[in-house]
Amino acid sequence: MPLLTGFEQIVRQNEPLAMHTWLQVGGAAKYFAEPESPEQLIELIRRCHQEGVPARVLGRGSNILVRDEGFKGMVLHLYAPAFANIKIEGRSVIAGGGALLGRVVTGAVHRGLTGLETLIGIPGTVGGALHGNAGTRGGSIGQWTIQATVISVTGDVLQRQADELEFGYQQSSLDDLVILEAACQLDEDNPQELAKRMQKQWILKRASQPMGHQSAGCVFKNPRGTSAGELIDAAGLKGTRIGGAVVSDRHANFIIAEPECTTEDILRLIELVREQVLQRMGMELELALDIW
Numbered sequence: 001m002p003l004l005t006g007f008e009q010i011v012r013q014n015e016p017l018a019m020h021t022w023l024q025v026g027g028a029a030k031y032f033a034e035p036e037s038p039e040q041l042i043e044l045i046r047r048c049h050q051e052g053v054p055a056r057v058l059g060r061g062s063n064i065l066v067r068d069e070g071f072k073g074m075v076l077h078l079y080a081p082a083f084a085n086i087k088i089e090g091r092s093v094i095a096g097g098g099a100l101l102g103r104v105v106t107g108a109v110h111r112g113l114t115g116l117e118t119l120i121g122i123p124g125t126v127g128g129a130l131h132g133n134a135g136t137r138g139g140s141i142g143q144w145t146i147q148a149t150v151i152s153v154t155g156d157v158l159q160r161q162a163d164e165l166e167f168g169y170q171q172s173s174l175d176d177l178v179i180l181e182a183a184c185q186l187d188e189d190n191p192q193e194l195a196k197r198m199q200k201q202w203i204l205k206r207a208s209q210p211m212g213h214q215s216a217g218c219v220f221k222n223p224r225g226t227s228a229g230e231l232i233d234a235a236g237l238k239g240t241r242i243g244g245a246v247v248s249d250r251h252a253n254f255i256i257a258e259p260e261c262t263t264e265d266i267l268r269l270i271e272l273v274r275e276q277v278l279q280r281m282g283m284e285l286e287l288a289l290d291i292w
């Protein structure tokens with residue numbers, strides 16, 4: 001079956017990806033699909049596999065940097081309600097890969113379930129969060145995850161049980177093409193206390209990180225035992241600019257993309273920061289952003 005037959009309504013061609021990412025830079029996707037059901041998604045993945053078209057999954061674009069030349073394959077945007085269900089039963093929370101992490105966090109807190117509240121304010125989807133084991137110093141999503149349903153590049157639906165799941169700092173064994181659904185097992189706690197803790201965390205985040213700007217999450221991972229933001233700051237790099245890309249004055253591990261910014265500006269700024277931190281602080285920084 002040809003790649004797009006029957007999918008004309010849900011696949012667009014040469015879709016600019018900038019508007020689908022927080023940094024709002026980068027080129028277009030050759031194909032951009034918004035499947036409405038898991039069945040459509042699976043069929044699209046199978047066809048991509050048969051035709052040799054590379055496929056990638058886009059959540060909310062809060063942790064990716066798209067190259068200026070774009071992506072010459074199929075972007076699968078998990079945006080439809082069918083991918084965003086959230087079910088809370090007893091101590092377990094089952095969420096679709098396309099559900100917003102923030103919704104899952106607040107839903108759990110309102111039901112008096114503790115574990116995920118430290119993740120408040122982390123943007124993006126459950127799938128994205130699991131792909132990179134999103135977290136804070138207070139914990140990460142992986143430690144609460146007991147099961148996941150994924151789709152492989154060949155379009156096969158597989159169950160990953162607790163014993164197959166391994167999570168580390170910004171690392172996850174869930175490297176299948178799609179994370180369709182995941183289940184977390186949480187603990188019970190007093191909903192009022194929990195809500196207070198969540199609010200406190202949110203205020204702290206807002207006070208220390210840039211918000212309402214064109215930026216993604218932290219650009220670099222924290223090297224063991226230290227903070228990338230602190231190192232970049234100590235190297236005197238806050239406010240450093242290349243073209244429209246600037247190291248945030250508020251938190252040095254964020255890059256702000258000003259309206260005329262290009263991906264090339266950001267990539268050059270990333271290189272400059274890495275070189276300077278290595279030279280001045282003797283530390284190597286590893287990227288946390290996904291580059292497409």
Ligand code: EPU
Pocket residue numbers: 135136137138205208216217218219220221222226227228229230233250251252253288
């Ligand atoms: N600091 C500076 N200058 C800066 C930024 C930070 O001196 O410009 C200092 C702070 O004063 C503090 C230390 O560095 O003493 C640590 O800063 P912070 O508490 O902001 O934590 P972080 O290590 O920079 C990590 C995560 C964040 C997460 C926060 C809060 C990484 C790379 N970053 O940041 O996650 O929100 O802890 O838990 O792991 C992300 O993953 O995208 C992200 C932003």
